[in-house]
Amino acid sequence: MSVRLCILGSGSKGNCTLLATEKTRLLIDAGLNRKETYTRLAAVGERADGFDALVISHEHTDHVSGLRLLALDLKIPVYISSATRDALPSDRKIRAFEHFAPGVKFTIGDVEITPFSIPHDAVDPVAFTFQTQGIKIGLVTDLGYIPEVVKQHVRGCHCLVFESNHDLEMLKVGPYPWYVKQRVMSRQGHLSNNATAGFLTEDYDGVAQVLVLAHLSETNNHPEIARLTAEQALVQRTRGHQPELHLASQTTPTPIFRF
Template identity: 55%
Template sequence: MAFCSASSPSRAVMTVNPWRDSIISTRRRMEMSSSATRTFFLAGSFLAVSSAMLMTSPAARRVPPGQVATSPVEKVERRHPTPPQPAGQAPLIPGLTRARRSGTSTQTVPRIREKERATVELTILGSGSSGNAALLSTARTRLLVDAGLSKRETLKRMERAGLGPNGLTAIVVSHEHADHAAHAAALAEEFGVPVYLAEGTRAALPEASGSLGTRVERFRPGERFTVGDIEVVPFAVPHDANEPAAFRFETQGVKLALAVDLGYLTGLVKEQLRGCDCLVLEANHDLEMLRRGPYPWYLKQRVASRLGHLSNAALAEFLECDFDGAARTLVLAHLSENNNSPEVARLAAEQALERRRNRFPLSLSRTPELLVSERRVPLGPLRF
């Protein structure tokens, strides 16, 4: 506490309270601060209104004579205008863009076009010991796989399948047995096309099959080659021939494999069958029908050996345990006339696929279409 001097009668005695003075001082500072803040905001609002008035003034923005003044928002809208719609036409939907005008007509097209894939066709002209031949066709290429049918019968079955005699690009031969290669020379001569085969097959061809002359193109199993727009991948198979091969074909994103005349499915064969859209596989005989059938014992031994033909049971084991489920079409081929039937072969394949589905529920995203190739009736064309 501070007191004035009592010896000065002219001065009143004053008592000073420091706490009260501090509170009053703080209140005054707050009032002054609030007043300054209100003044600042008022000044800012005044400047904003003034700026808007100046921006909307044509004279201030120096708009050329004859030009209509626009606001900043209008400028943005004019920078990305919405195209006018003709009367009665629905507005453009998101994801579509307007095509360039051609005369007075316009049309809308997708922003990203999906590339259209040309049709790939496979026709099994014949399959079995009486003669094997298949035709793989694209818009540019017609490839005959095996030539076990006579020239006349080949043309007849092509016409029956609706293909017409439009010529061939080439012939590929899997091995030298007569039901696959007997008419290669005659067909090559008729169409003037080359014949692709392995060196071992060429050396083993009998003279009775005719001279292939300079139309021979040799391949090695495991080395791919191209015919037109079809890439051919030959791969070795176990069979009692000199240098037998099966084939995998790739064109326009479609993959097909054709493997017949093989005693069993090796690891290499199974690998080549993976990822294919279509599989043409041998289902030659039913083991019980072969055992009870009319063949002599030595022939039964040959057919059932690991260098013979694939049985229904061996194919079923593959479908149940090793099939990757990629193929949307599965063709059973090269059925024996004496030791098998379409019904027996189909049932074996269907039961194998059902067992696989039960054992591995997620392994088959879809059930492949199951077809059986008959000996004398063309199958197809199958389109991919």
């Protein structure tokens, strides 16, 4: 059994994740440019070829800026919802689109993928779970609150990548214009550290071996605040075990997590 996961970059400047088995290699989102994606793959000992597909969560620039050049260079299809495809700028569209529907499972190689709708200010945003070889991985970022459907889908994950975008007080006193602050704090925005902590205390099932906090704001958060808030939430739990806690970064890849 060999399943590998690496968050190559996570944040408002670009998101990209590697998921690989012995038979299938995927990139989830393409928010880094082609050169930076290849540089980060090399940094963790992964080839910049031999991919099977690119999977896209939504059309925001930090998730699709490298889409066209990566897909053309790697000669791979892009899996995307029809509404998200239609929302892409023309310079990010290619011919090799494959379409999925939120809530409907699909398979690439030996990986079963479940996209599910999340509350965010995009046309058809989704998060994902990936299942292969008895391992389940959840990738959940870019959501303003945590509806029941999200809680249901992430149950049983052996690895959970979950948003912890901002510290609410840092956001309130930070440099963003008020309308941007309102957008981030809205039910179509991003999860605060406290919102994620509430999920970890009340709804997280305690199954995950690895928990990765992701999409941390470089302006309105601090890694140690996010880490401490999550750790305090986890120790309050009365069931499950303590996961190995990691933080995804905008500038450097995580270690490769192996399952």
